Amino acid sequence: xxxxxxxxxxxxxxxxxxxxxxxADAMDGSITVVHAADPTVHDEGGNEPDVxxxxxxxxxxxxxxxxxxxxxxxxxxDASAVADDLGHDVAVELLxxxxxxxxxxxxxxxxxxxxxxxxxxxxxxxxLMLGSVAKSLVERATVPVTVVx
Amino acid sequence: MYDTILVATDGSDSANRAVEQALDLASxxxxxxxxxxxxxxxxxxDSMLSGSSGVIDDLSDRAEEVLAGLEAxxxxxxxxxxxxxxxxxxxxxxxxxxxxxxxxxxNRGLGASGEIGSTAERVVRYIDxxxxxx
Numbered sequence: 001x002x003x004x005x006x007x008x009x010x011x012x013x014x015x016x017x018x019x020x021x022x023x024a025d026a027m028d029g030s031i032t033v034v035h036a037a038d039p040t041v042h043d044e045g046g047n048e049p050d051v052x053x054x055x056x057x058x059x060x061x062x063x064x065x066x067x068x069x070x071x072x073x074x075x076x077x078d079a080s081a082v083a084d085d086l087g088h089d090v091a092v093e094l095l096x097x098x099x100x101x102x103x104x105x106x107x108x109x110x111x112x113x114x115x116x117x118x119x120x121x122x123x124x125x126x127x128l129m130l131g132s133v134a135k136s137l138v139e140r141a142t143v144p145v146t147v148v149x
Numbered sequence: 150m151y152d153t154i155l156v157a158t159d160g161s162d163s164a165n166r167a168v169e170q171a172l173d174l175a176s177x178x179x180x181x182x183x184x185x186x187x188x189x190x191x192x193x194x195d196s197m198l199s200g201s202s203g204v205i206d207d208l209s210d211r212a213e214e215v216l217a218g219l220e221a222x223x224x225x226x227x228x229x230x231x232x233x234x235x236x237x238x239x240x241x242x243x244x245x246x247x248x249x250x251x252x253x254x255x256n257r258g259l260g261a262s263g264e265i266g267s268t269a270e271r272v273v274r275y276i277d278x279x280x281x282x283x
Contacts, residue, residue, distance in 0.1 A: 019279065023150060026150055027177065119273060135270050135273050138269055138270065139257075139269075139270070141256075144170055145256070145281070146280065147279065147280045
């Protein structure tokens, strides 16, 4: 059983990884953690307000591909460390481009059995208009997708 | 991991894939399996006066058949229910009732003609439980 976990640094995506790890234990599966570096992403989001310039800085517009790439690699390192703590040796893969398309295509091309993805809680009004990676992945992916909060 | 799994089906191809996933997971984790099929009354209204009760009854019969199919496939015990209303609301309500650890449903049911507005999308958006779409 090959499990693919898509991460974006959010708490929900860490939950998705923990969730997948528990399932992998039960099903004797292997886990690959994937992140799509997408330079068009401008805001990391998050529900908490900016309380300082430092906070604002953490959410700054990511414009250079090198920055986006580094951020993706850091995210994957973090995810790998989380999985390590759970006793899992995971493979990591950095993809480039639109998360939905890249992750769905990667899962199909590499023969993954299922995808796990986090979802940031109930969508607020803006979320209803914009859509989410999780929601779009559900529509696009050719393998089962489990959405975890 | 999973004690209680709820699968929602409308008999569509993707719902049938969801049923297979749910059956596999239920037997793997020895979980209690629940099945729901919702008659979508948004399309036909739900009034005695609307003259749509015949349609609704037909759809209810169809839903019963779909769930009978699920029961026939299951080698674990399965409890099923037919509900009438807005699918994602009824699925949420029943998931709360049985306290489902996981909701399984197809990513494109009978009502999904386009990209937007599918039951799967609403379930993913509005229900605070893990959701597996197949």
